[in-house]
Amino acid sequence: MNETAHALSSAPTLWDLVARRAALTPDRPVLLQGDRSLTFGDLRTRSERVAAGLYAMGVRPGTVVAWQLPTRIETVLLSLALARLGAVQSPVIPFYRDREAGFALRESKAEFFAVPGVWRGHDHTEMARRVGAKGIFEAYDDDSLPDGNPSPLPAPPAEGTSVRWIYWTSGTTSDPKGVLHTDRSLIAGGSCLAHALRLTPDDVGSIAFPYAHIGGPDYLVMLLLYGFPAVLFEHFALPDALAEYRRHGVTTAGGSTAFYSMFLAEQRKQPPGTRLIPSLRLLAGGGAPKPPELYQAVVREMGVQLTHGYGMTEVPMITMGDPEDAPENLATTEGRPPSGMEIRIVDGEIRLRGEAVCQGYLDPAQTAAAFDTEGFLRTGDLGRLTGSGHLVLTGRLKDVIIRKGENISAKEIEDLLAAHPLVADAAVIGLPDADRGELVCAVVEQPPDADRLTLPEVVTYLRASGLSVHKLPERLEVVDALPRNETLRKVLKYKLRERFSRPLP
Structure with a gap:
């Protein structure tokens, strides 16, 4: 991590990080979407005006505001406006429907709920009414965002250790769990990711996954630390998205194993010797196991490096592959943890302690069950550490077949x-x-x-x-x-x- 990024990583709050980056490089672009471009200076100015509009609506420090919005520039602005106010925000994945969304709203006790109106054929406003949401407002484009004069706003939050984020686990087996994060835990996760990937101000990134996912602020922190832009994709589909990757000269892309496979499948449709995205040099991501064969095929056929990591809603960045690491380690491990992440293997289970670890769950009983007596988070994942400190995932406690x-x-x-x-x-x-x-x-x-x-x-x-x-x-x-x-x-x-x-x- 360069000196500037290292200094910025000590920012106490996410808003402080926004302000510091805006002061350093106000005219450099940060968010690219279609024909639109927002600079770091614009990001601070527009977010503060949205914060003033929210304040006029009654949003105060500590107010719980849920939002279920697609990956758009307006979504980032709204989220940062809430960070400016010190509100507690609860991002909800835009694909969630009545059961999951209603559960998140009830459990978080959200006083306001921002929705995109009708999006991809689904009426989110009507759904919000149906599940009994409070304070419903639409935020589907720049004109619909709350707006106001920032002069009356109170001072931004001074500390980043209070819980101001409620993220939701996927709920694939039961009701979602509300995961409690602070500004500092999100900054720590993004800092670790930025350091591991060895990115530079000359890079162009991409956010092709829902910004409401824990990876959203993780990636934004990386942009703020290094001062480079990212292309936002409201809906990721190949080959349709390729034109935007090429147009903006994206150098780093990814998301998860499924994304690597989709890029590789498109590469195989190209004429021999033709690179799918000429500017691309790095695929990176996490969220699901990566077979070694997929790593080898991507590097061989796409001519780019592939670094894979390990993270979860509770800890957005645990380990990450280093682009300069040995191919064997990149193919067969999830990389190494940063200096601030402690990993302990207990009876095969991976346990974690560090600043990027969440504060627990909305349900105190779930929190008590998740942490051991020494404050390590029990992940439920199985793994081992190699002699070089690389982490190898071997399965899930609940994904072991007993025959x-x-x-x-x-x-x-x-x-x-x-x-x-x-x-x-x-x-x-x-x-x-x-x-x-x-x-x-x-x-x-x-x-x-x-x-x-x-x-x-x-x-x-x-x-x-x-x-x-x-x-x-x-x-x-x-x-x-x-x-x-x-x-x-x-x-x-x-x-x-x-x-x-x-x-x-």
Whole structure:
């Protein structure tokens, strides 16, 4: 991290970081979307005017304001305006519907709710009324944002250790959990990410995932520290988004494993020797396991570096690959933790302590269950540290299949299947079985026009790959597409268990 970025990383609050960067490089662009461009100076000025408009509506320090908005410049402005006021904000993923959104509003006790009106065919305003939201207002473009004269505003918050952010876990298996963050925990996560990726003021980034995800402020902090811009994508789809990547000369892109796969699939459609995005030099992300074969294919075929990391809503940045690291480490590990992150492995489980770790959950009982007696967060993830300090993920506590009393890692089998030429993606699940306790079921997507894969072929391949006999799948299901969430495209294994636990006809 350069000296300027290092100094900025000590900012006590997110708003202080905005103000410091605006004073340093007011005329440099920070947000690019379509034909629009916002500078760091504009970011501070416009956010403060939105803060004044919110203040006139009754928003005060500590007021809980939820927002469910797509990835737009206006979303960033509204979020920073709330940070300027010292309000408590609760971002809600725009794909959430009545159940999840209503739950988030009730649990957070939100006094205001910002929505985009009708977005992608869904009437968010009507949904907000339906779930009983308070203080509903639309914020779908620059003209609809609250606006006012900043003169009467109180001073910005002076400290960044109070809880001012409530993020929501995905809720893929039960109701979402409200994760409590501070300005400092978000700044710490973004600082670690910026340092690990070795970015410079000459880079051009991209935010192709929902800004309401914990990765939103993580990425914004990185832009503020290094003073470079990012292209915002309200809806990410390939090949449609490629024109914007090329137009703005994006140098670093990504999001998660699914994003890497989508870019690679588009690269394979190009004529030999043609780079998909000529300016691109780095793909980076996290949020889901990365098979080594995918790393190797991206580097070989796209001609870019790929660095993958490990994070979660509770801790936005835990480890990250270093672009200058050895290929073996980049392919097979999640990188190393920054100096401020303590990792402890207890009975195979990864536990964490550091400034980027959340303060807990809205539900005190969930907080008590999540932290051990020494203040380490229990992640529920399994892993190990190598001699060089790199973290290797080996699975999930709840993603271990217990077959005849033997623990089987789903991830181990998935990594092997990912290298099979007839497999585009794979998920391995345990299904109830009267004789074994659980049986191993492999669920795979296949490439277009591929010959139908059979269970004997899978078993033969996995045995040849060195997989122990007791771990071999006893069932194979081929699906058109694995079910995924709408944020970082994680596979929803609970849906597969629900689908395939039913008796076969």
